Amino acid sequence: MPFAGCETDGRTAKRVPKFSLSPEALDDLDAISAYIARDNPEAAERVIDAAYRVCAKLAEHPELGPARRFPGDHPHGIGYFVIPDFPNYLIFYRTAAAGVEVIRVLHGMRDIDALFS
Numbered sequence: 665m666p667f668a669g670c671e672t673d674g675r676t677a678k679r680v681p682k683f684s685l686s687p688e689a690l691d692d693l694d695a696i697s698a699y700i701a702r703d704n705p706e707a708a709e710r711v712i713d714a715a716y717r718v719c720a721k722l723a724e725h726p727e728l729g730p731a732r733r734f735p736g737d738h739p740h741g742i743g744y745f746v747i748p749d750f751p752n753y754l755i756f757y758r759t760a761a762a763g764v765e766v767i768r769v770l771h772g773m774r775d776i777d778a779l780f781s
Contacts, residue, residue: 681723681763692769696753714747715769718755723763732756734780742767742780756780 685693693712701708722728722745729745747753754776756768770776 683719683723683757683764683766684760685719685766686768689766689769696769696771711747711750711753714750715753715755718745718747719757719764719766722755722757722766726757726759726764729755729757732776735777739780 693715696715697708697712699708700711722743726743729743732742732744734742741758742756743758744754744756747755752772754770754772755766756770756776757764757766759765768779770779
């Protein structure tokens, strides 16, 4: 039912996939931004903007990133995607009911297996 005073043309609403960020992912983005901003605040902003664009793209197309395999096969169902133009940074996510949940955003040189164990 439309809002009072809102006209419709009979079309149905389009659902827009969403993404959520875990507290760890938010901390990761804050740390990445702070580290890069020490030398180049504009570059820090570009990296964070690119990360959010990837999150939105993954919400629409969660199949874009390959599955990440971890030692001992745990955790399950985690995909990852490299941030374009910033290939050192990886977004780790899992499919959620309405899009994706971003679990971590990490530099590729980090001990990723240890961070997920």
